Amino acid sequence: MKYSRFLTQVSRNRQPSLIREMTNLLAQASPELVFMAGGLPNAQMFPFQAGSITLKDGRALTIHPKLMMDCLQYGPTPGYPPLVKQLKDLTQQLHSPPRWAEMDLIVTAGSQDGLCKALEMMISPGDYVVTQEPCYTGTLSILKPYKPRYLPISGDQNGMCPEALKAALSKWKPEEVQDTEKDVPKVLYVNPNACNPTGVSLPEDRRQEIYKIASEYNLIILEDDPYYFVQFGDRKDFPPSFLSMDVDCRVIRFDSFSKILSSGLRIGYVTGPKPLVERIVLHAQVSLLHAPAMSQVLVSELLKLWGDEGFFKHTDAVQAFYLDQRNAMLEAAEKHLSDLCEWAVPTGGMFLWLKVPKIHDTWDMILERALTKNVILVPGKAFMCDSSKPCQYMRAAFSIVSPENMDKGCKNLAELIS
């Protein structure tokens, strides 16, 4: 695939920093080499010497002095090497990308920073963006300043509809736009599992159809998958990722530890074609330099301690928790809202997407009156590409709220709607 077609001028302009390149000389140098090229501060002057983290299962992660130096000193932009290896192994294990040898991986400060840099790499003001609608607000925030021409693709209880995607792209002939750079869609954004905000997942056959269409029109697929491990059901039944079917090498996949290990540590990772990941690495090189080192070391040590078995045991427990939360939420919704709202059962994650058929637009109801009824949720308009159009939907999160409060919340919501 020719990747330069997808890059903005700013991204094409990016060059590696010579000083970081020179650090590579250290790898092949003789032990006699006196290296005075890097501008590293002396890590012996950093005041933290060692550390210890106790886990909830009682075990401890020890940060001995040498490991503490890895936590505190500048590191390579793609990520802390042991963690990069672990994540590559995990990705290969879970997805077996068909063109793995042509792909690369970078650890990012949260998966959204990876997504932001990927979009900034490809989108110029006014460009087309093909996206599921409703769409995650974070993605809309990234794109807003570019005033993109959205091609919003509607969905149902099984996610994005391939027919709608085909229809949206039908004004172009695939063979005419394959290599065109300007004025054609080049990017498709999708949240395939437990989508934010709809809570639904794309089944396998739809993914294959969507991939085929993306291939015909030569689109890069941005597979944003932070709820991968919070899908309900057996892991062996998870539908295959876009990455796992990526025979063209057109998928950039965004993974996150925010829902399963910690959101505050700011650790996510991006997997994609080498030429595109390289552009993201170059951007990171001149901005944040790398994802926070201590966070990376902690995640790496934790994964090492747990091994595969421990890791999946943990993700299964997280999934079971959110399933209980979902069931409690559905119970509360059925009790109070069955005459007033419609919804699809979430297949993972933490969101319930409620439709209020009797109301034209939930925005004013929530922003002006919800507080008086002691319940707040997010009006659906926030997730729409065109925020001038009315929206009958609302998003409720059931991650943190207790079953008692879910009941109260739905009761209050029923009053608000009435």
Place this chain on the structure above:
Amino acid sequence: MDYSKFISKLSSRRKPSCISELRRALDNCSPSLVWLASGMPNPEKFPFREMTVTLEGGKKLTLSKETLSAGLQYGPSHGYLPFRNQLKRMVEQWHAPPRWAESDLIVTVGNQDGISKALDMLLDPEDFIVVPDPCYSDFLCMLSSLAPQIVAVSVDDQGMRPDILQSALEKAISSGSTGIPKALYLVPNSCNPTGTNMGEERRQEIYAIAQQYDLIILEDDPYCFLQFNDKYLPSFLSMDVDGRVLRFDSFSKVVSSGLRIGFVTGPPPLLQGITLHMQASCICPPMLSQVLIHELLTSWGDEGFKKHISDICQFYKEQRDAMIQALKTHLTGICEWIVPEGGIFVWLKVLHLSDTSAMLLERGAKGDIVLVPGREFMVDSTKPSPYMRAAYSCVTPEEMMKGMENLAKLIQKEIELQSTHT
């Protein structure tokens, strides 16, 4: 000041997320409010329960349950509140900014990310940005991708020359471009790569010129605590009567580079653009890093912080002294240099070579010495440069001696090589 003229077209279109607007509702809500709005993951499922760190000297810091909790969950885009408040107290104490009441402070993922986002916020491609020449290479890297108009200003032993700055700005304004000179970037203390400090009078001259041409001053100051003579020159922030300074501070040389924590102080309308970009990208600066530094600074208090700074200055001063000794021993008559009063760099000029790049990049490793060629720091990297940057932060005095001996041999060989070619 009218800040809207400084904001790039792209940045002016950034908006806060709807969810952050909703969060404002929390400020005055009743305790029976059921909050179903934010997509925060449940922290009960995070596997970490307790954290203790041991400081130099053996003292142990244990994070309380609440503090560790804060360290593991999403936080505000502009920084963990107790940490921000702590930093604000410190900034007020050190700089007494004349417009402190109209200033704000945000935490960033390292100060370089703050600078990168400031440039994204300020520059449209037709705009001008003023830089010293030579300039910090990563900053030039940022500019090479954004490709704005660059106004390069030569330096002397105090940094940017005001006379050259003035004439360069005049030239830019009369160039007929649709863009305007928007910002001026400098590293006033222990400048990377030259190691020089800008004197107080010079700072006032530069500030006056910035006023005259209505520029934002990007004060990049990661080495402010690494000054060897206990002489702290007044920052641009401390003389900022107009509200035109964005000051970038860093913990990377003092507490940790890997934790990725820096902070930016300046006028809220300019910080807003950076914060909104942070909200869309990394969502918030790393919480655990912020929590740890906050706990550390709390445990130290002002006295402990001063002592730590004094200790690291002592260390880097000794490193500098050893470096100068090595230079005098092996490079007298071969190179020229200015003795740095702080920081970690020495800027060397080779007396009988016009360019150091090929020597260092192609033959340096074999000669067992690697420094950064001066060309890397020049705005026009096609022109030859006889300079080199040496960092003395991480090498031992013995290595410095050996390194400078190797360098002398390398230069000698290079001079011979050049003469056989002419």
